[in-house]
Amino acid sequence: MVKSIIWFRNDLRVSDNAVINYCIENKRKVLPIYIYDPFTSLGSASKWWLKQSLISLDKSLKGSLALFEGEPNKVLLDLVNNHGIKEILWNARYLKDDINQDNDIKNIVKNHDVNCITFHSCLLKNPQNTLKKDATPFKVYTPFYKQQYQDMTYELFNYNTEEIDFIDCKYNEQISKILDSTIKTEKWHQKLLSEWTPGEAGAQKKLKVFLSDGLNGYSEGRNRPDKQHTSMLSAHIRFGEISIREIAKSVEKIKTEDAEVFYKELVWREFSYHLLYHFPHLVDTNLQKKFDNFKWLDNQDHLKSWQKGMTGYPIIDAGMRQLYETGYMHNRVRMIVGSFLVKNLLIHWKYGQEWFWDTLVDADIASNSASWQWVAGTGADAAPYFRIFNPVTQSKKFDPDGDYIRKYVPELKNIPNKYIHLPSELDDKSLIEYGVKLGSDYPYPIVDLSITRERALSAFKKLSKSTS
DNA sequence: CCTGGAGTTGTCCTA
DNA sequence: TTAGGACAACTCCAG
Numbered sequence: 063m064v065k066s067i068i069w070f071r072n073d074l075r076v077s078d079n080a081v082i083n084y085c086i087e088n089k090r091k092v093l094p095i096y097i098y099d100p101f102t103s104l105g106s107a108s109k110w111w112l113k114q115s116l117i118s119l120d121k122s123l124k125g126s127l128a129l130f131e132g133e134p135n136k137v138l139l140d141l142v143n144n145h146g147i148k149e150i151l152w153n154a155r156y157l158k159d160d161i162n163q164d165n166d167i168k169n170i171v172k173n174h175d176v177n178c179i180t181f182h183s184c185l186l187k188n189p190q191n192t193l194k195k196d197a198t199p200f201k202v203y204t205p206f207y208k209q210q211y212q213d214m215t216y217e218l219f220n221y222n223t224e225e226i227d228f229i230d231c232k233y234n235e236q237i238s239k240i241l242d243s244t245i246k247t248e249k250w251h252q253k254l255l256s257e258w259t260p261g262e263a264g265a266q267k268k269l270k271v272f273l274s275d276g277l278n279g280y281s282e283g284r285n286r287p288d289k290q291h292t293s294m295l296s297a298h299i300r301f302g303e304i305s306i307r308e309i310a311k312s313v314e315k316i317k318t319e320d321a322e323v324f325y326k327e328l329v330w331r332e333f334s335y336h337l338l339y340h341f342p343h344l345v346d347t348n349l350q351k352k353f354d355n356f357k358w359l360d361n362q363d364h365l366k367s368w369q370k371g372m373t374g375y376p377i378i379d380a381g382m383r384q385l386y387e388t389g390y391m392h393n394r395v396r397m398i399v400g401s402f403l404v405k406n407l408l409i410h411w412k413y414g415q416e417w418f419w420d421t422l423v424d425a426d427i428a429s430n431s432a433s434w435q436w437v438a439g440t441g442a443d444a445a446p447y448f449r450i451f452n453p454v455t456q457s458k459k460f461d462p463d464g465d466y467i468r469k470y471v472p473e474l475k476n477i478p479n480k481y482i483h484l485p486s487e488l489d490d491k492s493l494i495e496y497g498v499k500l501g502s503d504y505p506y507p508i509v510d511l512s513i514t515r516e517r518a519l520s521a522f523k524k525l526s527k528s529t530s
Numbered sequence: 531c532c533t534g535g536a537g538t539t540g541t542c543c544t545a
Numbered sequence: 546t547t548a549g550g551a552c553a554a555c556t557c558c559a560g
Contacts, residue, residue, distance in 0.1 A: 194557095194558075194559095195558095195559085196558095200557090200558090201556080201557060201558090202536085202537060202556085202557055202558070203537085203538070204536080204537070204538085205536095205537095205557080205558060205559085285539080326538085330538080393539090394539080397539065401540090436538090436539095443537070443538080443557090445538090445539080445540085446537095446540090446552080446553080446554095447552090447553085448540080448541080448551090448552045448553080449539085449540050449541080449552095450540070450541075451539090451540065451541085452540080452541065452542095455540085455541070456540090515541085519552080523552090523553080
């Protein structure tokens with residue numbers, strides 16, 4: 063009987079997983095493993111999530127998940143030598159460094175008569191296959207969507223997980239103990255526990271709640287941070303705790319605008335991976351070269367105020383505090399804070415990308431990079447340079463009653479709706495009536511919106527005239 | 531190769 | 546109050 067390693071990476075689930083399907087169909091004896099490589103960059107919030115998720119996966123695998131710390135090639139080679147492994151199975155990753163690592167491993171173990179097989183369960187489609195007719199990659203979302211993803215139907219794997227045949231060897235008596243010593247988490251992670259349930263069961267529950275309560279009215283409601291119309295699935299998807307096909311399938315028969323808009327959001331994730339795969343420098347270099355000469359400002363005070371949610375613009379501060387407290391931020395607000403950092407503060411998008419990477423539980427290398435480049439205008443299909451969000455206008459439009467602001471910026475809770483979007487409009491006397499003293503209870507705006515807007519317009523305008 | 535239409539998410543000013 | 550145009554010009558994409 064062939065002995066195989068299932069190497070879990072970004073697919074921490076047993077349901078609808080091509081690797082598991084292969085093992086059952088081909089009657090493999092399997093050793094499921096996870097390798098924690100301390101040298102790979104993982105954000106702080108992601109580490110917390112990963113830890114919880116692995117505990118959950120271990121349960122789904124009846125306590126058979128073996129956890130290792132170290133360089134994957136060494137760990138795998140040891141296992142191959144000690145257990146007579148003939149196959150290593152995994153779902154593909156799409157970051158250049160990861161692809162290289164996988165290829166290296168493939169070559170190393172080949173000398174030991176071990177075969178590596180790559181599956182694609184992390185995306186709806188393998189980005190290798192999503193090219194235009196002329197075989198070059200799409201750079202615009204709409205044609206990408208129309209040609210590649212519209213009117214698709216998805217099939218799920220159908221197997222009984224009871225049939226997984228584990229190799230009988232215990233590596234970790236208690237995975238949670240080992241995790242405590244390998245993946246260091248920080249104090250502030252404690253509060254994440256009350257917000258999230260990482261793992262397959264938690265993911266399934268979120269999907270169910272979304273389909274029954276969130277989807278109806280999604281196309282409008284998704285823009286409202288004060289409402290509950292988003293799926294909250296992003297982190298579960300990031301770690302592969304739920305199959306992206308399963309999510310797509312759950313809405314494919316619903317012929318409403320809401321369902322299509324939601325499905326399009328899934329395809330935006332595909333588009334980000336498509337870009338990452340075909341333009342690996344997406345993570346650290348402007349996709350549009352002409353931005354390499356752009357003079358960003360280096361203002362550490364502004365950056366810190368932004369990170370802490372102390373900019374004096376309530377919608378920005380609510381978003382940034384939601385992020386820090388919960389590891390998540392509503393999508394509309396991500397755009398508003400992103401535009402503010404890049405356009406009003408003129409701070410390089412990489413600082414936003416880094417902060418999000420560290421604090422978001424759903425931090426995803428493709429989506430995070432592509433989206434920051436999008437909002438900065440340096441990316442594919444990017445926002446025109448003159449599209450600068452006004453945080454006050456956006457706040458009035460999408461959080462009209464200030465419910466979202468009051469939740470995360472409680473010092474403003476007594477300010478009436480009319481002024482909550484910009485308290486500095488009020489005079490000191492009225493503010494004191496509402497229990498706020500600007501400058502001590504809540505900051506004055508750190509920059510003037512119209513001045514910084516004009517500044518950004520002229521800086522970006524100069525650039526658009528220069529040759530790329 | 532040429533051509534024409536289109537391109538996630540906005541804001542502000544003017545009439 | 547509201548609707549329309551300016552904000553630029555470019556690149557992408559399909560035929």
